[in-house]
Amino acid sequence: MSELTFSIVKPDAVERNLVGAVLAMIEAAGLTIKATKMIRMTKEQAEGFYAVHKARPFYNDLVAYMISGPVVVSVLEGDNAIARYRDLMGATNPAQAAEGTIRKKYGKNIEANACHGSDGPDTAKTEVSFFFSQLELVN
Ligand code: CDP
C-alpha cells in the first residue's frame, strides 16, 4: 500500500553539497519525492521535532546541530515507504550502517549522520504535517 514518509537531509550533508546525491539515492530506490524544500530550523522547531528525545543525553547537542545550517525536508511516497526509507538510510551510527546505505556513504558520525526518516506511521504523519501544509502536498 502506498504511504508517505518524512525525510531530512541534515546540515552536515547540505553543507557538503550532498543534497542532490542523497535525493538521487532516494529516487533510485524507487521512492517518489512528493514535496521538498530547504529551510533553516529555529531552535523551537528543532526542540519540538525531537521532543521525544528530550530526556536523552544527546538532546541538546542534537538540537544545536540541527539548527547549525539549512536542511532539506521532503515528503516521500511509495509502497511501504517508511520501512524502505529506513532501510535505505541504514543504522543510526554510520560506522554500523550497511554498504549501499545513505549513512554508510555520507554520514560523518552518530550525530551528523546525513539524514532523518520517520520510524513509523504515526511519526510519519506528525512529521509531515510539522513541516508541510496540505496545500504543498497536492500534486
Ligand atoms: O535517526 P534515527 O531514528 O536512526 O535515530 P534516533 O535514535 O531516533 O536518534 C535521532 C538522532 O539523534 C540521530 O539520527 C542522530 O542524529 C542523533 N543521535 C545522537 O546524536 N547520538 C546518539 N547516541 C543517538 C542519536
Ligand code: MG
Ligand atoms: Mg528516530
